[in-house]
Amino acid sequence: MSPSAYVVLAAILFTLGSVGVLVRRNAIVMFMSVEMMLNACNLAFVAFARMNGNLDGQVVAFFVMVVAAAEVVVGLAIIVTIFRTRRSASVDEPNLLKY
Amino acid sequence: MSGVLSASVVADTFTLPTIDYGALAPVLIVAAAAVIGVLVEAFAPRGARRPLQLVLVFGSLIAAFVAVVMHAGIRQLDGGGAVAIDGPGLVLQGAVLLISIVGAMLMAERMVDPAGDAFAARASTLPGSEDERQFSSRGFLQTEIWPLMLFAVTGMLLFPIANDLLLLFVALEVMSLPLYLLVGMARRRRLLSQEAALKYFILGSFSSAFFLFGSALLYGYSGSIKFGKIAEAIAGNPGQNMLILVGVGMVAVGLLFKIGAAPFHQWTPDVYQGAPTPVTAFMAAAVKVAAFGAILRVFYVIFGGLRWDWQPMLWVIAILTMLIGAIVAVTQTDVKRMLAYSSIAQAGFILLGVIAANPAGLRGAIFYLVAYAFTTLGTFAVVTLVRDSTGEATHLSKWAGLAKTSPLTATVFAIFLLSLAGIPLTSGFIGKFAVFTAAIEAGAMPLVIVALFASLIAAFVYGRVIVLMFFADPPADPPAVVVPSAFTTLAIAISVAVTVVLGIIPQPFLTLLEQAGVFIR
Numbered sequence: 001m002s003p004s005a006y007v008v009l010a011a012i013l014f015t016l017g018s019v020g021v022l023v024r025r026n027a028i029v030m031f032m033s034v035e036m037m038l039n040a041c042n043l044a045f046v047a048f049a050r051m052n053g054n055l056d057g058q059v060v061a062f063f064v065m066v067v068a069a070a071e072v073v074v075g076l077a078i079i080v081t082i083f084r085t086r087r088s089a090s091v092d093e094p095n096l097l098k099y
Numbered sequence: 100m101s102g103v104l105s106a107s108v109v110a111d112t113f114t115l116p117t118i119d120y121g122a123l124a125p126v127l128i129v130a131a132a133a134v135i136g137v138l139v140e141a142f143a144p145r146g147a148r149r150p151l152q153l154v155l156v157f158g159s160l161i162a163a164f165v166a167v168v169m170h171a172g173i174r175q176l177d178g179g180g181a182v183a184i185d186g187p188g189l190v191l192q193g194a195v196l197l198i199s200i201v202g203a204m205l206m207a208e209r210m211v212d213p214a215g216d217a218f219a220a221r222a223s224t225l226p227g228s229e230d231e232r233q234f235s236s237r238g239f240l241q242t243e244i245w246p247l248m249l250f251a252v253t254g255m256l257l258f259p260i261a262n263d264l265l266l267l268f269v270a271l272e273v274m275s276l277p278l279y280l281l282v283g284m285a286r287r288r289r290l291l292s293q294e295a296a297l298k299y300f301i302l303g304s305f306s307s308a309f310f311l312f313g314s315a316l317l318y319g320y321s322g323s324i325k326f327g328k329i330a331e332a333i334a335g336n337p338g339q340n341m342l343i344l345v346g347v348g349m350v351a352v353g354l355l356f357k358i359g360a361a362p363f364h365q366w367t368p369d370v371y372q373g374a375p376t377p378v379t380a381f382m383a384a385a386v387k388v389a390a391f392g393a394i395l396r397v398f399y400v401i402f403g404g405l406r407w408d409w410q411p412m413l414w415v416i417a418i419l420t421m422l423i424g425a426i427v428a429v430t431q432t433d434v435k436r437m438l439a440y441s442s443i444a445q446a447g448f449i450l451l452g453v454i455a456a457n458p459a460g461l462r463g464a465i466f467y468l469v470a471y472a473f474t475t476l477g478t479f480a481v482v483t484l485v486r487d488s489t490g491e492a493t494h495l496s497k498w499a500g501l502a503k504t505s506p507l508t509a510t511v512f513a514i515f516l517l518s519l520a521g522i523p524l525t526s527g528f529i530g531k532f533a534v535f536t537a538a539i540e541a542g543a544m545p546l547v548i549v550a551l552f553a554s555l556i557a558a559f560v561y562g563r564v565i566v567l568m569f570f571a572d573p574p575a576d577p578p579a580v581v582v583p584s585a586f587t588t589l590a591i592a593i594s595v596a597v598t599v600v601l602g603i604i605p606q607p608f609l610t611l612l613e614q615a616g617v618f619i620r
Binding site: 007010014017018021027030031034037038040041044045047048051052053054056057059060063064067070071074075077078079081082084085091094095096097098 | 222223225226264265268269272276279280283289290291293294295296297298300301304305308309311312314315316318319322323324368369372373
């Protein structure tokens with residue numbers, strides 16, 4: 001199977017993730033969609049590493065995993081704080097800041 | 100086919116990059132201080148934490164600045180080409196460090212709020228709960244802000260010198276993640292603060308995902324993540340290619356988000372308003388300098404050969420940014436929110452320096468960034484001083500007649516506003532002049548005309564606040580202007596000094612920028 005198919009798959013996953021961020025209203029689900037976008041990037045990097053015949057892309061994928069893990073820590077801390085305050089993880093409810 | 104490919108992957112042996120640790124000293128000093136700061140949080144007794152953290156923060160920032168100054172004149176690629184230490188990079192690093200020192204002074208302030216500093220005694224307590232009341236009545240202070248701030252500074256120091264896409268992404272996240280948390284830690288109006296943190300976090304991670312996918316496309320196109328190699332690949336294959344064009348666009352989205360350029364500016368007003376004001380001051384100034392540093396490097400070094408493809412895109416973004424920032428600022432009734440929209444407009448003006456894509460544009464943009472950063476630090480520092488019983492009195496109606504209660508505060512704020520408006524004898528004027536002339540030199544006359552129009556609208560916004568402060572009657576319950584400790588006083592004094600000195604004698608700094616030269620390729 002040619003590696004370019006994986007790039008197409010990565011693009012599809014990335015699009016699904018970004019649609020998820022735009023249409024879903026639960027902070028946790030939006031956050032999961034962002035993680036899916038990051039993983040789509042990883043897939044693209046690894047596929048391109050295979051196509052280009054060097055290791056840079058694979059190294060990037062490892063770093064992205066670490067960064068994504070750090071992002072989970074920070075993100076869940078913020079979302080849990082909001083949830084405890086408002087008893088809801090919907091992003092429609094915090095609406096004090098506008099215009 | 101696949102056999103050949105996998106053989107070539109295996110044959111590609113891993114060579115250890117040589118790293119000149121001395122040249123990376125500024126970053127390493129701040130990163131080490133941040134790690135030590137975490138240990139201090141874990142092991143030091145509560146009472147000793149704040150003094151220890153302050154020594155660490157100011158000591159490491161000053162030491163890093165000394166290291167930057169000692170590196171003046173270095174021009175080299177380091178870490179196997181992952182880091183480029185050159186004139187503009189060092190100037191931007193120095194600027195980030197000075198801004199962070201002033202920002203740290205504002206964050207260290209304990210006198211303006213009777214309850215303590217600007218940060219929640221414990222961010223995990225529920226707003227309005229008994230826990231929260233207990234923690235703040237005992238006078239506990241949140242000292243975890245200090246390591247977080249130092250980690251953010253580490254990212255900001257790496258951001259303008261990163262010379263490959265991986266390091267750029269890591270620096271972006273190291274800079275952003277601590278800021279997401281700092282934004283949510285305000286002592287007062289905690290619901291606003293938490294909401295701002297959530298918005299900043301979701302939109303920020305969304306935009307960094309775009310940045311990362313764009314990097315993947317650039318890597319797929321060129322076979323390398325090094326800026327120099329990508330530029331070579333672009334120069335070697337003239338003609339348009341979807342991979343590279345989409346890649347440029349997506350990388351630009353990630354970077355433009357950080358500077359708050361329209362249409363990626365939606366987070367800016369909410370975050371600037373919700374965040375604790377010292378954090379707003381710090382991030383408004385330092386993030387903009389670091390992110391513009393990265394934008395300048397990326398567009399000058401990697402995308403220089405694609406100028407005709409990205410310039411139209413940046414034209415549209417710059418025009419939108421300037422006009423949206425200036426026009427929406429007119430309708431604002433909250434000081435912090437108005438300053439946020441003004442910062443969007445300012446980002447649009449600085450983008451002119453990026454679009455010019457010539458050495459004069461680079462110099463102008465950096466000058467403007469430094470001028471803007473110190474003025475912004477000063478404006479938000481003044482905002483922390485005007486208070487009523489609920490905390491900062493940020494509604495503009497409360498600022499009416501401020502000159503009658505505190506002429507000094509009103510005058511200082513007016514100086515900052517005049518600089519933001521670009522009135523001669525202030526740093527803002529020189530910055531605008533430098534950026535606009537560079538853009539005209541590059542043939543972007545229509546853009547400069549739009550910019551002048553937008554500055555006119557912005558000048559009306561600032562002028563209105565000055566008139567309000569000096570010529571309107573104070574409200575029935577006027578806010579008090581508190582007397583701060585030496586920290587905020589010094590921060591405001593430095594900001595005023597930089598604003599005025601860069602406006603009257605800009606030549607030494609312009610000469611420094613000229614000596615700094617251009618980015619290493």
